[in-house]
Structures are given as C-alpha cells and as structure tokens.
Amino acid sequence: MQERLVDRSPVVPAEQLVAQLVPPAMFDEVSFASYIPDPDEPSQAAAVRAAEAFAGKVGKIRGGKRGLFGRKAPSTGAGLYLDGGFGVGKTHLLASIFHSAPSPKAFGTFVELTHVVGALGFNKAVEELSTHSVLCIDEFELDDPGDTMLVSRLLTELSARGVSIVATSNTLPGQLGEGRFAAQDFLREIKKLSSIFETLRVDGPDYRHRDLPPAPEPIAAEELIERAEQVPGSTLDDFDELCAHLSTLHPSRYGKLIEGVTAVFLNGVHPAEDQSVALRLVVLADRLYDASIPVTVAGAKLDEIFTPEMLAGGYRKKYLRATSRLLALSRFEVAAS
Template sequence: MPARLVDRSPVVPADQLVAQMVPPPMFDDVSFASYIPDPNEPSQAEAVRKAEAFAEKVGKIRQGKRGLFGKRTPSIGAGLYLDGGFGVGKTHLLASIYHRVAEPKSFGTFVELTHVVGALGFNKAVEEFSANSILCIDEFELDDPGDTMLVSRLLTELSDRGVSIAATSNTLPGQLGEGRFAAQDFMREIKKLGSIFESIRVDGPDYRHRDLPPAPEPISDTELEARAAAVPGATLDNFDALCEHLSTLHPSRYGKLLDGVASVFIENVHAVKDQAVALRFVVFADRLYDASISVTVSGAKLDEIFTQEMLDGGYRKKYLRATSRLLALSRFEVPSS
C-alpha cells in the first residue's frame, strides 16, 4: 500500500531555514556553459553574457567587503533582474550565478524568502543573510503589497551591507509585446533599490511545452491506485484530503514533506474554488517541481485545477506558472519497481 503525504508532519528547525536555501536539485549542475541560447532569440545569448559578467562583479564586491585585519569596508551590493516569460531559462541563469559566486550565499523563491523572514523575524533574517556575497531570489512576486515591501526593506538593508541581489520574475505571455512592463513594476516597488538593479530581458517560448501535446488525460482511480502500488517510494492521496493537510503545515515545510518521495499520485483532482487552497497548492506544485517529482492524477486535468476566474485575477502569474510546472511533471517518467 503506498504511503500518504497526509500522514506526514515534517518539522524544519529555524536554524535550518537559511541553510536549506540552495538551488533545487535539478539545477545542481547547471552553468553558464550549459545554457543553450535559442538562435532565434538573441536576448538569451545576451542574458548569458550579462549574467556571467554580473557574477564576476559580485566576486569583486565580496573581496572588498573586508579590508585589512578583517575590518569591513563600506560597499554596496550589485543587483541584477532577469525579466521574461515562463520557461525561458531564467532560473538556470540564476542558479549559474549562484554556483559561480563564493560562499556564503543563498538561493530561494520569493515565497520561500518571505516564509523564512516570517519564521526568523526581520532582524534575525537580516543578521543571517548579511554575511552573504549574494542572495538569489527566484520568481519575485509583486501581487502582495505587504510581502513586496517586506522584501524590499530586507533587500535595502542587505544591499547597504554589501550583499548583492539577483532576481527573476515572469512577464505574462500577453504582456510580452508591452516592453519592460514587469521590469518597470519591479523597479517601482523596490524603490530605493531600483538604482542598483540592471534589468535584462530574456525572451522565448516556454521550453517545458515546446512541441509537446496538451495536458494528458487523467486515468481512472483504479488504474491510479495500481500504478502507485507498483512504484517504490510513491505516495497516493485524495486531492481534497491533501489540500486540507497542506492547510495545517507552514509552507516552509512543504519541501520537507516530499523528502524521499519518488512519485506523487493524486486521486479525484478537481477545480479549486477557494483562493487560499489554490495558493497553497501553487507552493506545493513549486516544491514538487524543485524536487523533480513526477505527478499522476485521476479526476480533472492538471490544467483545470485553477478556474478561469482565478486566472483572470491578481494571482494570474502564480497559477499559470504552477500549471506550466504541473504539466511538465505529468510528463516525467514515473520510476519503475
């Protein structure tokens, strides 16, 4: 009988929250050299060049943070903002920057960062990150004013202490013709920090779905249970029960929830009507994607979880990103026994 995620209640000690802020396993071995620019998208090759130059600049700033006898010398961190659509390799470039820069350093999504600050407290978070050469923030989000200003304040404090910042965000497909719309939003929201950031545009189609068919058809509950039982390390959960369980866990624990899981099977998937439930599932989908865990479902298709009303609302970017990632995970090869 497959294990159930709803039976797990992982705990992440506060002192491990910062230590676990590293790139997802799928980006362990990426580099600037392994990024293959699309020849039809010249912005990609330019983004690689500028990202690599930025990493070198961070190294020089880091060397200047401590002077003779270890005394700290005044310095201001550098900033880089990678702006583009879904699946164009921005996270690959961000992880490449992370790998090139010296320790100490941190890498996490915007959501993970807000969770860490919430768990540690603002002053403790500043203390923990201030020794960094760089803080890499994937999927910077502007849809929650409170979180945006909290992170803006954090980044201002860190930049003043010589910590460099690299961030990515997504421009929606419908906004790609509107120039640097997302970049302008970003610069406005981070206010004082805007002057240190160089904005780089990365264009191109979502690589996760190039030349691929639409969302796969769900399978029957009976077949789902049989497949789950045949996969060592698989979990099998009812969709509603899983969503309810996620509501009992702090989102910072979702990654730990998936430790050791080989494949996730979810039965009776359906459209979500409650926005809070939907947003928690977005974070869960991100952690699944970070861990490269295949997803197989019964019920509705994976691109039917978030309603059109939600897709038309303020969290549109989150839902589209989660759908893109869930579809990619649904095409992953399920481990065999």
C-alpha cells in the same frame, strides 16, 4: 500499505531555514556554458553574457576595496533583474550565478524568502544573510504588497551591507509587449535599490512545452491505484484530503512534506474553487517541481485545477507557472518496481 502525504506532519527548525536556501537539485550541475540560447531569441545569449559578468562582480564586491590604513571601504551590493516569460531559462542563469559566487550565498524563491523572514524575524534574517556574497531570488512576486515591501526593505538592508542581489520574475504573456511591466513595478517597489539594478529582458517560448502535446488525459481511479502500488516510495492521496492537510501546514514545510517521495499519485482531482486552496497548491507544485517528482492524476486534467476566474485574477502569474510545472511533471517517466 500505500504511503500518503496526508499522514506526514514534518517540522523544519527555524535555524535550518537559511541553510536550506540553495538551488533545487535539478540545478546542481548547471552553468553558464550549459545554457543553450535559442538562436531565434538573441536576448537569451545577451542574458548569458550579462549574468556571467554579474557573477564576476559579486566576488569583487564582497572582497571589498582597501582604503587608507588598510581598512575595508564600505561597498554596496550589485543588482541584476532578469525579466521574462515562463520557461526561458531564467532560473538556470540564476543558479549559475549562485554556483559561481563565493560562499556563503543563498538561493530561494520569493515565497521561501518571506517564510525565512517570518520564521526568524526581520532583524535576525538580516543578520544571518548580511555575510553572504549574493542573494538569488527566483520568481519575485508583486501580487502581495505586504510581502513585497517586506522583502524590498530586506534587500535595501542587505545591499547596503555589500550583499549583491539577483532576482527573476515572470511577465504575464499578455503583457510581453507592454514595456516590461513586471520590471517597472519591481523597480518602483524597491526605490532605494533601483539605481543599482540592471534590468535584463529574456524572451522566448516556454521550453517545458516546446514541441510537446497538451496536458495528458487523467487515468481511471483503479489504474491510478494499481500504478501507485507498483512504484516504491510513491504516495497516493485523495485530492480533497490533501488540500485539507496542506491547510494545516505552514508552506515552509511543504518541501519536507515530499522529502524522499519518488512519485505522487492524486485521485479525484478537480478545479480548486477556493483561492486559498489554489495558492497552497501553487506552493506544493513548486516544491514538487524543485524535487523533480512525477505527478499522475485521476479526475480532472492538471491544466484544469485553476479555474478561468482565477486565471483572470491577480494571481494569474502564479497559477500559470504552477500549471506549466505540473504539466512538465506529468510527463516524467514513473519507475515501477
């Protein structure tokens, strides 16, 4: 019988949440040397140099300076913020910093970090992360004031304890010429950290779509079912049933939900009219992308899931990122048996 995601109800123990804060598998082997800057975008080469220099600071800060009588003098963590559009390699640089830093260290998206704080409680999260050399935060978000201030407070506490912080965020395409809008908002939100953050701009087109065709056309439902049956370890779900199932799971469990899955097939895909459904799909898209799991659909095209009204709203950045990632996954080769 064909496996379905809706039949899975994974559980992730709270104590495993910090241990799981590592880069996605696709970034296991990346390094500063393997980042290939676009020769037409000088900011990319500059970002590589700055990220590598920042990584060198991390170990020195965590080692601490010896003061009188050999006591370790208190030190404040360094800060780096990589600001830029979609698909310019910011996560590559972030993971390279992570790999270069001494253990313990942590890497996660902004959303994953809020899930960890929610599961552990603020004080426990500070305790668990305060021994780390660096906290790498991918996709820092400004669309939820509550979560933003929670994480800002967390970063303030950790930085004061010598944890270096490096974060990335996406500037909206329509705001690229408006003076680093995302960077300014980010630094304003974390007032106590702004003096130690170096803000770096990384420009360029989305590498996931360079010289690539637009979103692939959906296939017929009968062909979708046939393909799914030919791929060992794949799942086949009805889009609406999957959306309903996601509402029963905390987003921190979405990664576990797709663990071991080789390919995802979705039938009856259509635009998500409800904002809460759309935001859950964003998280699922992120976890699928992290795990490099191909996605094939019947129904609407993957770039039609988020409606024009949603793309014009406050969560535009999330939806554009998710669309970019889903389109990349739709172009992966699916291995049939």
